[in-house]
Ligand code: ADP
């Protein structure tokens with residue numbers, strides 16, 4: 001193989017790696033942290049990538065090194081390690097490196113990505129992520145599981161004076177945290193357009209901070225955050241780690257509270273359960289009102305479906321379909337909405353009336369996933385039995401293959417058969433990191449192709465657990 005073909009192949013591989021990372025981390029995280037990376041080449045099992053700044057490199061290595069390595073290995077099995085070198089001129093946004101550059105091992109030359117330029121943003125409302133017009137208080141269906149969160153959010157939106165600070169909303173995925181935050185923001189802006197409302201994901205907040213540090217522009221950063229009337233930070237569980245960012249967050253937070261500005265925070269867990277967050281910040285977050293959104297009830301799900309259906313024109317949905325969906329899809333509201341949308345889209349496209357049979361048919365894959373109620377504990381037990389190891393080994397840190405392989409298989413099955421996220425799965429396996437789970441999933445996928453024994457084990461376990 002001559003080096004040019006190799007270079008071209010690797011360019012394709014790099015694209016696949018980037019796609020894999022985008023898929024795994026979601027658009028927002030990908031864009032903020034991984035898109036600026038460039039690719040130089042692979043030599044002796046070592047991949048070399050570039051980052052435009054030292055800060056970005058450190059951050060990416062600290063947060064995503066395992067994931068990036070696993071993703072590379074998945075696409076290119078000889079990869080053993082990754083390196084990221086700082087190169088302010090290299091940018092992944094530019095065209096891919098030429099094959100000639102690849103074989104010389106030189107970095108591609110490109111402009112700095114626009115998003116990394118200081119001063120590219122205006123302050124005030126302009127610095128806020130946009131607020132979705134569909135997420136209003138009126139569109140929010142209230143039930144036992146979310147009435148406290150709803151009442152608190154309304155209160156914050158309508159209060160003349162700061163009611164409780166911060167308002168901390170927490171609950172599982174798709175239960176309406178983001179919806180309520182947007183509703184608060186829109187309501188406040190509607191009442192008084194001169195009030196500055198800043199709504200951001202925690203990741204965006206960190207990204208801005210990192211960028212400010214890089215350009216020694218922390219004064220402007222501080223100004224921007226401290227001049228707002230209402231600061232809302234969504235999904236704050238992602239702020240864990242990096243001490244300097246937490247430090248800055250903590251100070252910003254205190255400054256705003258001291259100045260009587262409203263803060264609203266959301267997370268997927270309570271303040272005391274935020275791992276990797278400093279104790280003083282954790283306790284400070286719990287000082288105001290902590291309102292949790294519980295799993296939905298059947299009545300609430302029914303109410304949400306009926307409310308959504310009034311916004312859909314031209315399709316008649318019989319009550320029995322609502323009841324069926326509310327009964328069957330209990331995981332989260334987003335999925336429930338998705339199911340309804342699919343049924344409606346199908347009815348509109350094919351010109352068919354919505355019936356129970358049709359609903360079951362259109363949603364059969366989704367319904368199957370919701371039907372399987374296998375728990376991670378059950379999977380661990382079955383897998384341990386199958387391999388004849390102690391159940392304890394599922395959460396132990398022993399690395400011997402006799403226990404490590406079954407553990408990986410159990411992680412893989414947990415990902416396949418439950419709706420748990422990678423971090424949740426990691427927690428059940430002795431508090432492992434999500435990247436470890438991710439690596440296990442990929443590894444077992446690979447092994448199934450190359451190792452007949454493993455493939456058989458997995459197949460057998462799947463069948464046992466699914467029945
Ligand atoms: P979270 O931020 O908690 O993960 P979201 O706020 O993004 O969840 O909600 C997911 C979807 O479900 C959104 O489309 C939202 O409008 C909808 N939703 C959640 N709870 C309700 C509710 N009580 N009433 C109406 N829609 C809801």
Ligand code: MG
Nearest residue numbers: 177178179234
């Ligand atoms: Mg959300």
